[in-house]
Every structure is written in structure tokens, then in C-alpha cells.
Amino acid sequence: MSEQMLLADPARTEVGDTLLHMENVTMRFGGVVALDGVDFALRRGEILGLIGPNGAGKTTCFNAMTGVYTPTSGRITFDGQKVSGRKRHRITQLGIARTFQNIRLFPELTALENVMVGVDSRHHTSVPGTLFPVWRTPRRQDEFTGDPRWHGLQRLVGISRFAREERRARETAYDLLRFVGIEKRAGEAARNLPYGDQRRLEIARALATDPKLLCLDEPAAGFNPAEKERLLELIRAIRDRGPSVLVIEHDMRLVMGVTDRIVVLEFGRKIAEGTPAEIREDPAVIAAYLGVPDDE
Ligand SMILES: Nc1ncnc2c1ncn2[C@@H]1O[C@H](COP(=O)(O)OP(=O)(O)OP(=O)(O)O)[C@@H](O)[C@H]1O
Numbered sequence: 001m002s003e004q005m006l007l008a009d010p011a012r013t014e015v016g017d018t019l020l021h022m023e024n025v026t027m028r029f030g031g032v033v034a035l036d037g038v039d040f041a042l043r044r045g046e047i048l049g050l051i052g053p054n055g056a057g058k059t060t061c062f063n064a065m066t067g068v069y070t071p072t073s074g075r076i077t078f079d080g081q082k083v084s085g086r087k088r089h090r091i092t093q094l095g096i097a098r099t100f101q102n103i104r105l106f107p108e109l110t111a112l113e114n115v116m117v118g119v120d121s122r123h124h125t126s127v128p129g130t131l132f133p134v135w136r137t138p139r140r141q142d143e144f145t146g147d148p149r150w151h152g153l154q155r156l157v158g159i160s161r162f163a164r165e166e167r168r169a170r171e172t173a174y175d176l177l178r179f180v181g182i183e184k185r186a187g188e189a190a191r192n193l194p195y196g197d198q199r200r201l202e203i204a205r206a207l208a209t210d211p212k213l214l215c216l217d218e219p220a221a222g223f224n225p226a227e228k229e230r231l232l233e234l235i236r237a238i239r240d241r242g243p244s245v246l247v248i249e250h251d252m253r254l255v256m257g258v259t260d261r262i263v264v265l266e267f268g269r270k271i272a273e274g275t276p277a278e279i280r281e282d283p284a285v286i287a288a289y290l291g292v293p294d295d296e
Contacts (some may be wrong), residue, residue: 011240016044019244020065020096020213025074025084027060027268034060035071036268042213047235047245049276050253052265058248061265062215066098067091074229079212095212097243099202099219107191111182111201114190115173116166118208139222147242176204181239185199196227200234207238214238217245220254232258 005077020042034056042048050058063069065076067088076084083091094192097118105114177183180200185193190201199219205216216235219227228251235258239245249255255262256276262270266288272279279285 018042019044019046019079020246021075021077022061022065023075023077025061025064025071025076027064027069028055028072034270035064037074038265038270040263040270040273042244042246044212045239045244046260047239047247047258049259049262050246050248050265051252051255051262051273053251055267056265057268058265059217060268062098062217062246065091066096066215089231092209092211095210096209096215097206097209097213098215098216099199099206100223101196101217103157103202105190105201105205106199108189110187111177111190111193111197111204112170112173112186114201115176115204116169118205119169119172126270156215173204173208176207177201179207179237181230195222198226199223199231203234203238207243211243214243214245216245217247218248218250220249220251230252 010288018041022040025035025038026033038057038061040048047155051060052058058071064071065078065083067083067086067090070085074084075082078094081094083094083096086094094202106117107165109117110251116288174183174186177186182193182197182200182204185197190198193201199222203214203216203219219235220231223231232254235245235247247255247259256279259276261273261277263270263276264282264285266284271284272282274282
């Protein structure tokens with residue numbers, strides 16, 4: 001990256017040391033070997049594509065690195081810490097966020113509230129706290145001395161702290177809605193948003209956890225070409241803002257257009273790794289995709 005680009009955008013993260021490392025990861029489901037000794041690294045500041053035909057093991061990779069599954073064997077490290085076998089919320093706190101193939105929002109909450117839930121996940125407040133802010137009580141009731149005046153003061157301090165936290169969460173959430181381009185929908189219930197906006201909302205909510213790595217599982221599914229183009233710009237903007245990005249995507253144009261490097265899986269094994277130009281020419285990749293139509 002040129003120095004000029006760095007100067008132009010101070011938030012831009014330069015590609016650097018290893019952030020995520022999958023080491024010889026195997027994942028079996030009974031007789032099915034979904035991942036078979038998969039080994040790859042994602043560097044800080046990079047956009048890495050994870051591609052492969054249906055059933056190749058891409059989503060299983062995401063599930064293993066985000067704590068949905070514990071690998072049968074192998075090791076996954078993130079930012080120097082072992083994540084394989086850790087609880088999901090702990091992995092979120094370490095800095096991995098993801099979106100899903102099938103959108104998973106809180107349909108009755110507004111767009112803003114959906115993102116606030118993400119912001120809340122790194123604060124002391126909670127989902128019920130987002131829903132019922134006025135019912136929040138101070139956490140440090142244990143310090144109550146028995147004097148009702150002291151209790152009242154504690155409550156006031158606690159409430160004002162929560163109010164401050166909630167206001168900050170609201171502002172952060174609104175900024176994120178603006179960043180993904182749907183701030184005009186802030187007050188609408190998530191279920192009423194057009195499909196493309198729901199996908200953007202999922203991204204905003206994932207970003208609200210302030211991740212070091214954002215994993216996007218088929219973010220362009222169901223998008224028309226214009227929406228895909230805007231998504232491509234958004235993915236670049238996310239990386240420029242800070243987080244590294246790991247993207248599973250079937251749309252080859254998008255993958256080739258946005259990633260720095262690509263890892264290719266087939267039948268749970270890594271069959272290739274390289275720059276988009278290298279992957280495009282790789283005979284094993286061409287063979288794996290031969291006769292498999294992409295969804296363009
Ligand atoms: N929970 C599970 N139980 C049993 N088998 C599973 C489970 N999850 C995944 N698999 C199997 O593991 C293999 C890899 O699935 P995975 O969903 O990771 O593939 P994928 O590359 O994401 O496919 P797609 O592009 O179709 O989403 C498949 O054979 C799948 O049926």
C-alpha cells in the first residue's frame with residue numbers, strides 16, 4: 001500500500017502479522033469429515049476470501065472459529081489466543097464477529113435497537129436492557145449501606161451511568177447505520193426493512209461488537225448486480241475502518257474484485273491459496289468448479 005493512501009486514510013490498517021490461524025483443523029460429524037486438516041492464516045488488515053463448491057466446509061470453518069463447534073482436532077488461534085473450544089460470547093469479546101447465510105435479526109426490534117444489542121454485548125448492559133432501558137437498576141447494590149438516602153444516591157448514580165452508556169450505545173449504533181447506509185431506517189422494525197437493508201443491518205450489528213475480524217457468510221446472496229457493487233465498496237470501507245474481513249462468497253466477480261487473497265476448499269480440504277490472479281489460473285480450482293455454475 002502506498003504511503004499516500006495511508007496518509008489519505010489514517011484509519012487504514014496495513015496488512016501485517018497473523019491475526020487468525022487455522023492449524024490442521026479437522027471437524028467430523030459422525031462419518032462426515034466436514035474439515036480435513038485445514039491450515040491457513042489471515043493477516044491483520046487483509047480481506048481474505050474463502051471459496052469452494054457447495055458442501056466444501058466453508059460455513060463449518062466459520063462455525064469452528066466462532067465457537068459454534070469445537071474442532072475434532074487441530075487448533076485455532078486468534079490474536080495470539082487459542083479460540084478453539086472457547087464459548088461463543090468469549091470469542092466475540094476477543095474480537096471475532098460474523099453474519100449468517102440466513103439473516104438472523106430481532107425482527108420486532110427497530111434497526112437501531114438491533115445494532116444497540118451488538119454494542120451492548122461489549123458493555124455491562126444486556127438485551128433486556130436495550131428493550132427496557134428505564135427498568136435498569138444499578139449493578140453495585142452490594143454497596144448499599146442500609147441508609148435509604150445513600151441507596152437513593154446510589155440509584156441516581158447508577159441510573160445516570162446507565163443512561164450515559166445507553167446514550168453512547170445509541171450514538172454508536174446510529175453511526176454504524178449511517179456507515180452501512182441505512183440510517184434513514186433507524187426507527188423501522190427490522191422485519192419491515194427491504195432484504196438488502198436487512199443484510200446491511202446484520203453487518204452493522206456485527207460491527208457494533210467492535211471486532212478485529214468480521215466474517216461474512218455469503219453477504220451477496222440474493223443481491224442484484226448494483227447491490228453487489230455497493231456491497232463490494234462497503235467491504236472495502238469496513239477494512240479501511242479497521243477490521244480484517246473473511247468472506248465466504250459464491251459470486252466469483254465479487255470475490256475476485258474485493259479480496260487480497262483467497263483460500264479454496266473442496267470436500268473439506270484446502271486445495272489452493274493465493275491472490276485472486278493466482279486462484280483464477282489454478283488448475284485444481286478450475287477443476288473443482290468445472291460444471292459448477294456460480295450464482296451470477
Ligand atoms: N452440524 C452438522 N452435522 C452434520 N453434518 C454437517 C453439519 N454441518 C455441516 N455438515 C456437513 O459438512 C459438510 C460441509 O458443510 P458446510 O456447510 O460447511 O459447507 P459449505 O462449503 O459452507 O457449503 P455451502 O456453500 O453449500 O453453504 C457438508 O457435507 C455438510 O452436510
